[in-house]
Amino acid sequence: MKKALIILTILMILPVLSACKSESNGKLEEITFNLTYIPNIQFAPIYVSIEKGFFAEEGLEIKLAYGNEADMVALVGSNHQQFMVASGEQILLSREQGLPVLSVAAWYKDYPVGVAALKESGISQPADLVGKEIGLPGLYGANYIGMEALAAQTGLGKNDYKLVSIGFTQVESLVGGTVDAVVVYLANEPVQLRARGYEINVLAVKDYIELVGNCLVSNETTVENDPELVGKMVRAFRKGLEYTAANPEEAWTISLKYVDNLTEEVAPIQKEVLKESISNWQVLPETKEEQDLRWTNMMNLLIKIGMMKNQLNIEDVYTNEFLP
Numbered sequence: 001m002k003k004a005l006i007i008l009t010i011l012m013i014l015p016v017l018s019a020c021k022s023e024s025n026g027k028l029e030e031i032t033f034n035l036t037y038i039p040n041i042q043f044a045p046i047y048v049s050i051e052k053g054f055f056a057e058e059g060l061e062i063k064l065a066y067g068n069e070a071d072m073v074a075l076v077g078s079n080h081q082q083f084m085v086a087s088g089e090q091i092l093l094s095r096e097q098g099l100p101v102l103s104v105a106a107w108y109k110d111y112p113v114g115v116a117a118l119k120e121s122g123i124s125q126p127a128d129l130v131g132k133e134i135g136l137p138g139l140y141g142a143n144y145i146g147m148e149a150l151a152a153q154t155g156l157g158k159n160d161y162k163l164v165s166i167g168f169t170q171v172e173s174l175v176g177g178t179v180d181a182v183v184v185y186l187a188n189e190p191v192q193l194r195a196r197g198y199e200i201n202v203l204a205v206k207d208y209i210e211l212v213g214n215c216l217v218s219n220e221t222t223v224e225n226d227p228e229l230v231g232k233m234v235r236a237f238r239k240g241l242e243y244t245a246a247n248p249e250e251a252w253t254i255s256l257k258y259v260d261n262l263t264e265e266v267a268p269i270q271k272e273v274l275k276e277s278i279s280n281w282q283v284l285p286e287t288k289e290e291q292d293l294r295w296t297n298m299m300n301l302l303i304k305i306g307m308m309k310n311q312l313n314i315e316d317v318y319t320n321e322f323l324p
Helices: 002-025 041-051 070-078 090-094 140-156 172-176 187-193 221-227 227-247 248-255 267-280 288-304
Strands: 028-037 062-068 083-087 101-106 113-118 132-136 162-165 179-186 200-204 214-219
Touching: 028 041, 028 070, 028 162, 041 062, 041 227, 041 248, 041 267, 062 070, 062 200, 062 227, 070 083, 070 101, 083 090, 083 140, 090 101, 090 288, 101 132, 101 221, 101 227, 101 288, 113 140, 113 172, 113 187, 132 140, 132 172, 140 179, 140 288, 172 179, 172 187, 179 187, 187 200, 187 227, 187 267, 200 227, 214 227, 227 248, 267 288
Parallel strands: 028 062, 028 083, 132 162, 132 179
Antiparallel strands: 083 214, 101 214, 113 179, 113 200
């Protein structure tokens, strides 16, 4: 009887010792995660996934990198790096150029771009943009694509309005009267304008056409040769997304470590930016039919405005294989 108890005790202790040894000797795999733009509260889900240990639970140590979207797509497409956040149009444009990137998880359910104008301007519908100067960072990226989508869906021609490159000065340019309207991220500049007391009208692209927003992006080589790694990234990313949506105050506090200048003065505005961002996220899964529609609409738009020449197989540009 005594011998049996000793054996049983040893059997119970062994798994614990094994786990401790594995944890102490285990080395996290370092992964570079490319984020476009600069450190920003809108990247809160990724900061949350790091701080809450969602990546570590998957055996991953995340190194964040910020920069130009096109440059990062080239790095990921060539498999020099494996993961980034990118907008849907960048995936399509890159694939046509031979870079085998693909979305492995949706982030935004709605295209997060629109056109904002002061209420006093009388601009309340797309037709009111005729003859107006519209400011945007430049003729590239999601802002430009969003403006082109809005125009294409509402019958506006290129000669009906003038696009003006103003950098990322939408708020100042609109308030200062430099332009009549500005292309904005729905969760950012409109929040800032209203916080300053300005009444504005916003023409959201999502009200006119369904397009693909930001995605977690990898490449075909990684998906094919290391699907386990992709699965780990998707799971950790999704946990952060869901946790942030459910706990925005905690996510805000976590983000203070990663984003500079989130002072008490700007906190109310930036918290509202986070709230508006969450409303645009794809927290609940979409059907394949809904996803196919968004991708097809985006591809057809890019072809219509001359940024793409050829139809692509939508089955190649995204996968749901790694979603729960």
